[in-house]
Amino acid sequence: MSLPQPGILERIPRAARYLSFDLRDGERVAEALRALAKAADGKACVVGLGEPALGALGHSIEGLRPFPRYFGQGFEVPSTQTALWCWLRGDDRGELVLRSLEIQRLLAGGFDIAGVTDAFRYGTGRDLTGYEDGTENPKGRKAVAAAVAESPKTGMRGSSFVAVQQWVHDLDRFNAMPAKQQDETIGRRKRDNKELADAPASAHVKRTAQESFHPEAFVLRRSMPWADASGAGFVFVAFGRSLDAFEAQLKRMAGAEDGIADALFTFTKPVTGAYFWCPPLRNRRLDLRAIGL
Ligand code: HEM
Secondary structure, rough: OOOHHHHOOOOOOEEEEEEEEEEEHHHHHHHHHHHHHHHHHOOEEEEOOHHHHHHHHHHOOOOOOOOOOEOOOOOOEEEOOOOOEEOOOOOOHHHHHHHHHHHHHHHOOOOOEEEEEEEEEEOOOOOOOOOOOOOOOOOHHHHHHHHHHOOOOOOOOOOOEEEEEEEEEHHHHHHOOOOOHHHHHHOOOOOOEOOOOOOOOHHHHHHHHHHHHHOOOEEEOOOOOEOOEEEEEEEEEEEEOOOHHHHHHHHHHHOOOOOOOOOOHHHHEEEOOOEEEEOOEEEOOOOOOOHHO
């Protein structure tokens, strides 16, 4: 029986570490992924494979494609694909550090570490602006329907796609805005998380309102704040049964439909953007049959 990686459906953990990897040696990718498949349980470590890794194996996954790029007045949405993504989840930062070293060791023949980002849960699941994130996430069966593929193809049922973007906030700029402008940027009231009835069209939740798309564009967001000596922001992570819903939202945020860009861009910017395919679990290990392993 094929199941989704359980970390996708669970609430965000207290602490996390995101690892991304570039290809090192295409000849050793299969061996490295076989080792990872045994070690990653999909709960403490959620795994996503990027096009470069699949290409090295001579495989592709229908629906996995390059991350789009957008430009607008004063902002850029970059596409920075990497070969492999691991989301380490836990309570204990020390454990996450040791587990990340272990994963780097397992993968060393085929992959080089390209990025490490430490993230955390803030309060009940807030962004560092103070706004609650995830309120409009689908729940229960609807969450599964939004995030998990139903394909009859071998090794595809139970898999997901994920969009990952690291955003860097200018929190001084955001905090200098009057409360009303902050609320109109997000489209909700920070004080009580109520949606603003009269939010401007640029408000983030107006741009991304999932029911307003045709077809409706539901995703399962599992984003977390990050911070280190270089700054702070949000690691935006959205799982989908395909990449279509995320892509429709991003397009509208960038103003590519109607020229109205998301007000988020006034205080934060994405510095990475990548898509991955998250294989299902079978017999408690990653099921890589869809890519011939
Ligand atoms: C710095 C980056 C971002 C921040 C801080 C942020 C924050 C938020 C907040 C506070 C909410 C309102 C509460 C909720 O329903 O979760 C929200 C809603 C939402 N965001 Fe974001 N978000 C970011 C980026 C994105 C991106 C890149 C997308 C997709 C392309 C996106 C898609 C959504 C969706 C679909 C909703 C729910 C809309 C609805 O149906 O009401 N967000 N976000």
